[in-house]
Amino acid sequence: MANPRAKKLADRIKEVIAKRLDKGLRDQRLGFVTITDVQVTGDLQHASIFYTVYGTDEERADSAKALERAKGMLRTEVGRNINSRLTPSLEFIPDGIPENAMHIESLLKEAAERDADTSSQAAGAQYAGDADPYVKPREIVEDEETN
Template identity: 25%
Template sequence: VPVLRRSAPVTSMSTRRTARVAAAIRQVVSTAILFELRDPRVANVTILHVEVPVDLRTAKVYVSIMGEKKDEVLCLQGLNSARGWLQSKIADELDLRYTPVLTFVADQGVKKSIEVSKSLRELHMEDEQEDEQEVQEDEQEDLTDEIGEEESPTD
């Protein structure tokens, strides 16, 4: 009979620790990118959040990159080439048994929300223009009706 081994249960203490470590990694990485990284490919990038598993051996860094698709690809290449340097920054700043291996992921959420907002604004502008045009047409009809009443003889 095979013995099934269960991993250690996830306690609130371990989830709090991973949340603290994720926040610390986010702080170290964003500060290093903002003030120390000199790669011209890495521009217009924002660190949104970091996901760290309970074992703290890896970290997914979600980034938002403004610009075109080619800018996004170049920025991700720059971040990936600076991965080792950023990991050494984490090792210097944080007291962890293992330095997490960083993985950078482009988060499309911010871009999508900007696109949706822009589309809604355009729809709102179109509705306002249609409403304005209807008001002008109604005013024109009212003027035409008034002129027609003045010209017709009353019995």
């Protein structure tokens, strides 16, 4: 979205839809929805709206249905509040950021546990052979002189 006009329009659409959702919809299925991002195509004809829903998987599915059903009303609201000849079509896309963050968090926790296990194993470990198995150059010279 290199077009500065598209960026401004995306910001305005995000604000308009967030305010409208804050007022509420008549659909009782709509949960606690947060608009995370809006991307508008370069020709300003289509807007992809990314959102997250706080709650269970069932509440997420119900909120997705409610947003899909209210798409026309929300597009009308956007058309009233932007200064553009054409109102872009709207597409609601669930944002995967929370799930990705939880996955990364679990991976970091697992890595920390493995590090702790490795550290505890290393604390009681002993060398398999000598502590320093490498022959030093001085030792070779001293060995030759003694022979």
